[in-house]
Amino acid sequence: MGSRASTLLRDEELEEIKKETGFSHSQITRLYSRFTSLDKGENGTLSREDFQRIPELAINPLGDRIINAFFPEGEDQVNFRGFMRTLAHFRPIEDNEKSKDVNGPEPLNSRSNKLHFAFRLYDLDKDEKISRDELLQVCRGAPGELVLGLCLLIIVGRNCSFL
Amino acid sequence: MLRAALSLLALPLAGAAEEPTQKPESPGEPPPGLELFRWQWHEVEAPYLVALWILVASLAKIVFHLSRKVTSLVPESCLLILLGLVLGGIVLAVAKKAEYQLEPGTFFLFLLPPIVLDSGYFMPSRLFFDNLGAILTYAVVGTLWNAFTTGAALWGLQQAGLVAPRVQAGLLDFLLFGSLISAVDPVAVLAVFEEVHVNETLFIIVFGESLLNDAVTVVLYKVCNSFVEMGSANVQATDYLKGVASLFVVSLGGAAVGLVFAFLLALTTRFTKRVRIIEPLLVFLLAYAAYLTAEMASLSAILAVTMCGLGCKKYVEANISHKSRTTVKYTMKTLASCAETVIFMLLGISAVDSSKWAWDSGLVLGTLIFILFFRALGVVLQTWVLNQFRLVPLDKIDQVVMSYGGLRGAVAFALVILLDRTKVPAKDYFVATTIVVVFFTVIVQGLTIKPLVKWLKVKRSEHHKPTLNQELHEHTFDHILAAVEDVVGHHGYHYWRDRWEQFDKKYLSQLLMRRSAYRIRDQIWDVYYRLNIRDAISFVDQGGHVLSSTGLTLPSMPSRNSVAETSVTNLLRRESGSGACLDLQVIDTVRSGRDREDAVMHHLLCGGLYKPRRRYKASCSRHFISEDAQERQDKEVFQQNMKRRLESFKSTKHNICFTKSKPRPRKTGRRKARLPSGTPLRSWRLTACGFEPPSVRIQLRGTPSWTVLRDLVTTEV
Numbered sequence: 001m002g003s004r005a006s007t008l009l010r011d012e013e014l015e016e017i018k019k020e021t022g023f024s025h026s027q028i029t030r031l032y033s034r035f036t037s038l039d040k041g042e043n044g045t046l047s048r049e050d051f052q053r054i055p056e057l058a059i060n061p062l063g064d065r066i067i068n069a070f071f072p073e074g075e076d077q078v079n080f081r082g083f084m085r086t087l088a089h090f091r092p093i094e095d096n097e098k099s100k101d102v103n104g105p106e107p108l109n110s111r112s113n114k115l116h117f118a119f120r121l122y123d124l125d126k127d128e129k130i131s132r133d134e135l136l137q138v139c140r141g142a143p144g145e146l147v148l149g150l151c152l153l154i155i156v157g158r159n160c161s162f163l
Numbered sequence: 164m165l166r167a168a169l170s171l172l173a174l175p176l177a178g179a180a181e182e183p184t185q186k187p188e189s190p191g192e193p194p195p196g197l198e199l200f201r202w203q204w205h206e207v208e209a210p211y212l213v214a215l216w217i218l219v220a221s222l223a224k225i226v227f228h229l230s231r232k233v234t235s236l237v238p239e240s241c242l243l244i245l246l247g248l249v250l251g252g253i254v255l256a257v258a259k260k261a262e263y264q265l266e267p268g269t270f271f272l273f274l275l276p277p278i279v280l281d282s283g284y285f286m287p288s289r290l291f292f293d294n295l296g297a298i299l300t301y302a303v304v305g306t307l308w309n310a311f312t313t314g315a316a317l318w319g320l321q322q323a324g325l326v327a328p329r330v331q332a333g334l335l336d337f338l339l340f341g342s343l344i345s346a347v348d349p350v351a352v353l354a355v356f357e358e359v360h361v362n363e364t365l366f367i368i369v370f371g372e373s374l375l376n377d378a379v380t381v382v383l384y385k386v387c388n389s390f391v392e393m394g395s396a397n398v399q400a401t402d403y404l405k406g407v408a409s410l411f412v413v414s415l416g417g418a419a420v421g422l423v424f425a426f427l428l429a430l431t432t433r434f435t436k437r438v439r440i441i442e443p444l445l446v447f448l449l450a451y452a453a454y455l456t457a458e459m460a461s462l463s464a465i466l467a468v469t470m471c472g473l474g475c476k477k478y479v480e481a482n483i484s485h486k487s488r489t490t491v492k493y494t495m496k497t498l499a500s501c502a503e504t505v506i507f508m509l510l511g512i513s514a515v516d517s518s519k520w521a522w523d524s525g526l527v528l529g530t531l532i533f534i535l536f537f538r539a540l541g542v543v544l545q546t547w548v549l550n551q552f553r554l555v556p557l558d559k560i561d562q563v564v565m566s567y568g569g570l571r572g573a574v575a576f577a578l579v580i581l582l583d584r585t586k587v588p589a590k591d592y593f594v595a596t597t598i599v600v601v602f603f604t605v606i607v608q609g610l611t612i613k614p615l616v617k618w619l620k621v622k623r624s625e626h627h628k629p630t631l632n633q634e635l636h637e638h639t640f641d642h643i644l645a646a647v648e649d650v651v652g653h654h655g656y657h658y659w660r661d662r663w664e665q666f667d668k669k670y671l672s673q674l675l676m677r678r679s680a681y682r683i684r685d686q687i688w689d690v691y692y693r694l695n696i697r698d699a700i701s702f703v704d705q706g707g708h709v710l711s712s713t714g715l716t717l718p719s720m721p722s723r724n725s726v727a728e729t730s731v732t733n734l735l736r737r738e739s740g741s742g743a744c745l746d747l748q749v750i751d752t753v754r755s756g757r758d759r760e761d762a763v764m765h766h767l768l769c770g771g772l773y774k775p776r777r778r779y780k781a782s783c784s785r786h787f788i789s790e791d792a793q794e795r796q797d798k799e800v801f802q803q804n805m806k807r808r809l810e811s812f813k814s815t816k817h818n819i820c821f822t823k824s825k826p827r828p829r830k831t832g833r834r835k836a837r838l839p840s841g842t843p844l845r846s847w848r849l850t851a852c853g854f855e856p857p858s859v860r861i862q863l864r865g866t867p868s869w870t871v872l873r874d875l876v877t878t879e880v
Contacts, residue, residue: 037652060646
């Protein structure tokens with residue numbers, strides 16, 4: 001399984017992904033085998049159903065949003081590059097001055113890009129703002145007292161804006 | 164001093180008191196008259212002395228804190244040890260022999276459990292499990308490394324002739340000594356780090372290490388002790404294997420005992436609804452029983468209590484009443500602080516008894532240097548390995564603090580006193596060395612760690628409780644990370660933690676948490692509905708508009724679907740028992756003026772026909788606290804206020820703005836009413852346009868049903 005996967009991934013592609021996302025060689029190979037195992041239709045792209053087939057994701061209250069985060073605007077299929085691009089947000093931050101390329105684009109796992117990603121997860125209607133209802137939607141994953149505490153605050157803050 | 168004098172005085176007096184009773188033995192003499200006054204010192208001696216000790220320690224603490232300058236520089240533990248030295252010197256001078264010692268039995272059975280229980284119960288479990296890998300590494304590998312290297316180095320020192328030959332100790336003896344001196348002590352670490360406030364990760368690693376290394380210390384000590392008793396010639400290969408196996412047995416067994424008792428505790432507190440008074444007692448008893456059971460089975464007692472506290476906390480806090488929670492918290496803190504004080508004082512006093520120790524400079528100096536050096540080396544090596552796996556690496560400054568913060572304390576001292584002098588002839592030298600090491604670490608390292616931390620600019624801890632906002636986002640991020648781990652297919656930390664939480668929610672919480680722990684949510688829903696109802700009423704009263712949906716937005720809460728179905732009618736009807744009786748019709752329909760008059764009359768009559776309030780006797784029963792009476796009271800007051808507010812609604816038609824400042828009704832009888840169940844609503848000012856809420860921070864006090872709200876709402880967003 002492993003060897004078949006690595007032959008399907010060309011070396012140039014691997015290099016490009018490595019430069020773009022910062023993953024190491026072995027990590028990219030492993031993620032590619034995961035990608036192909038998720039891809040039941042074997043057409044090189046993943047659809048939403050492929051993600052929903054993961055059992056634990058179904059019970060995760062924020063599962064849907066994560067799935068949506070993989071798919072760029074309006075599309076229903078994500079290829080391996082897109083997959084890796086989203087996952088690159090989750091790499092640990094590297095703070096070394098030497099490798100920082102001032103002229104190039106910010107790496108995908110920089111602090112501000114991570115924050116952007118998280119913001120996009122909260123912002124369902126993509127209007128670059130988090131409304132009170134969207135925040136309440138996020139609450140659905142939170143434990144009981146937290147939900148109701150926030151609920152109470154929203155009651156109180158009904159006439160004033162908070163956030 | 165007083166006490167010594169007291170005991171000295173008591174002896175002749177007691178002797179004098181005994182004489183009269185001996186007289187009747189001599190025949191023919193008339194019995195003495197009735198004694199007006201007898202000195203019964205012996206009967207109260209033991210408990211009196213214990214009480215006096217604790218009193219002296221507490222008074223000393225008060226005296227220390229009189230000077231802020233001293234306490235900011237010197238940690239309390241130092242001052243207590245020095246005080247102990249002084250007291251010990253005085254007792255020695257007066258009584259010519261050392262009276263009081265740190266007895267290992269008292270220490271392990273009475274003084275250590277409160278401290279460990281307190282730290283286990285209040286351990287931040289999330290932080291602990293996040294860093295569990297590091298903690299276990301330092302605890303197990305680190306302690307083993309320290310023990311073996313220190314023992315071997317001391318033996319090497321002896322071979323090199325730097326240790327006087329009168330110290331008769333072989334390799335095994337040195338290993339035994341190494342094992343007991345190498346353990347980082349939880350009491351000392353807590354005492355010193357509490358005042359230093361380093362960042363939480365650092366603290367939890369050092370502190371967790373000090374707790375978990377107990378298992379390793381116990382095993383090493385016992386194994387080496389039995390090897391020494393058997394004699395080094397008789398040790399076989401199987402014994403080594405048994406030693407390794409016993410490490411697993413002791414640690415896992417201790418943890419298992421703790422978890423069993425945690426389960427029992429959580430289960431019992433589920434049923435204490437009617438007997439609230441025994442809840443704190445249950446917590447302490449079962450935790451102490453865990454300690455004793457583990458001690459009895461020669462398992463790691465500290466691990467047992469730590470696991471008990473960690474495991475039971477969530478369920479116990481949900482089950483017991485608010486008052487019990489406070490009681491448990493403060494009693495634990497008091498007991499722990501008291502035990503800590505007594506331990507340090509007794510350490511100081513025990514050092515004075517020179518009959519128990521013998522000095523050897525080579526041994527002492529060697530030990531000091533070796534424990535510092537090998538600890539530093541061990542920390543560096545282990546951190547290098549750990550940083551390959553950790554997300555947030557431990558940098559050099561953290562390592563310095565960790566190696567410097569490895570304090571030895573009373574546990575080492577108690578263990579060394581327990582040694583058998585016939586089997587270990589060098590015991591006295593070991594005792595002296597241990598005393599010096601403990602004093603050095605607590606005093607010198609304790610004094611210098613604060614300036615060191617400041618100089619190195621170690622990251623300090625933030626003091627405030629996390630805001631509601633922070634908690635919410637942290638929780639969200641947990642879910643996100645777990646989801647990403649699922650996508651990637653990596654069964655990492657978040658995956659397992661998620662799985663554990665699912666299991667907990669489905670099975671454990673159902674079993675161990677009281678049904679009414681869910682009731683708290685109902686009460687909050689109650690509040691929410693009432694507030695909305697009041698809004699609705701205000702809408703209606705301002706000209707009878709049909710209720711628009713903009714006023715009443717009920718977000719859908721999936722977890723309480725049943726409540727969403729509960730109609731507003733039911734909620735209102737519940738309140739019709741006394742006081743404010745809200746008619747459903749006030750909300751639903753558009754009313755004509757005539758109907759409104761009818762409603763007003765109806766309400767007035769309801770209020771007027773209300774039965775006079777019962778006198779509430781103050782209940783001094785020791786068997787139960789009648790909390791329900793108070794709840795009922797406060798509910799009534801609340802509803803009276805509601806009713807009054809409703810009536811003031813009528814006057815909003817006339818555009819009157821006023822703030823409510825009616826005095827609350829005071830209860831008759833000896834019970835003083837806890838004032839404001841009316842307060843929360845009172846702070847909402849009534850204006851012509853309806854309710855204007857106060858600033859976001861509401862101070863809610865009073866009713867038991869409001870206490871949960873108070874905890875929630877007084878946190879800032």
